[in-house]
Structure formats: C-alpha cells, structure tokens
Amino acid sequence: MYQKSKQPRKQRKAQYNASNVRRSKMVGAHLSADLIEEYATRSVRVIKGDTVKVMRGDAEIVGVEGKVTDVDTHRGLVVIEGITIPKADGTQKARPLHASNLMVTKLELKDPRRKAKLEKKEVSQ
Numbered sequence: 001m002y003q004k005s006k007q008p009r010k011q012r013k014a015q016y017n018a019s020n021v022r023r024s025k026m027v028g029a030h031l032s033a034d035l036i037e038e039y040a041t042r043s044v045r046v047i048k049g050d051t052v053k054v055m056r057g058d059a060e061i062v063g064v065e066g067k068v069t070d071v072d073t074h075r076g077l078v079v080i081e082g083i084t085i086p087k088a089d090g091t092q093k094a095r096p097l098h099a100s101n102l103m104v105t106k107l108e109l110k111d112p113r114r115k116a117k118l119e120k121k122e123v124s125q
Helices: 008-016 020-026 033-039 112-124
Strands: 028-031 043-045 051-054 065-072 077-086 092-098 102-106
Touching (some): 051 077, 065 092
Antiparallel strands (some): 028 043, 051 065, 051 102, 065 077
16 A cells, blocks of 8 residues: 555554555555565465464564464464463463564465456466
C-alpha cells in the first residue's frame, strides 16, 4: 500500500482508517527463497492453512514453523498452531504474531483464484 505522507502519524492514521480490503492486503508475508523462484513474486497475503516460519520475535519462538490457524485482518495478526503464551491462571492461550514477522514456507492452494493469480505471475516473468 502506497503512503503519500512520510510522517509516521499520518501513516498510522491511514492504517487505522483503512478499509477491509486494504487491511487484508496488509496481512502479507515474504515467501521463502524456493517459493519466490517458483512463483516469481516476493510476498503474498497469509491465509489459514499456509505453513509459516517465525523470523522475528522472542528467542523461544524464532525459527518455529507451523500452520496458520487464524488470521485477524483487523489487527494484522496471525495465529500459528503450537505457539502459545501462558495466562495468569496457568492455562495456555494462542499467541498472535504480526504477519510481517513471518515467512511463508508452504502455500495453501485450495483456492482456485489464489492459485490462478500465482500461476499468472509465474507465466508473465
């Protein structure tokens, strides 16, 4: 998404006031090197079912790979199976991560429109 202003406050305001379509585009992550080569694109929107690897964050979660179980487009967060955080009562809760801190290692291609869009980019290059 292109921002006209360089001022951080205006960039934040644009993100907070973005439409659902634009928010959906903000939930993107880089592809792994082999997927970049295969599909000729650098990043893709993260969806439920993709396999991702955590690239940034706390030391105990960096490098962890898992399937995406939930995507919150409103907040730009992704929930990955196996990554939890303890609550005060001792139970475990799913830990949401920002999509920009992830790398997609395996794509979920059940959606024919997503598959067609990726293959279209592959052919055009």
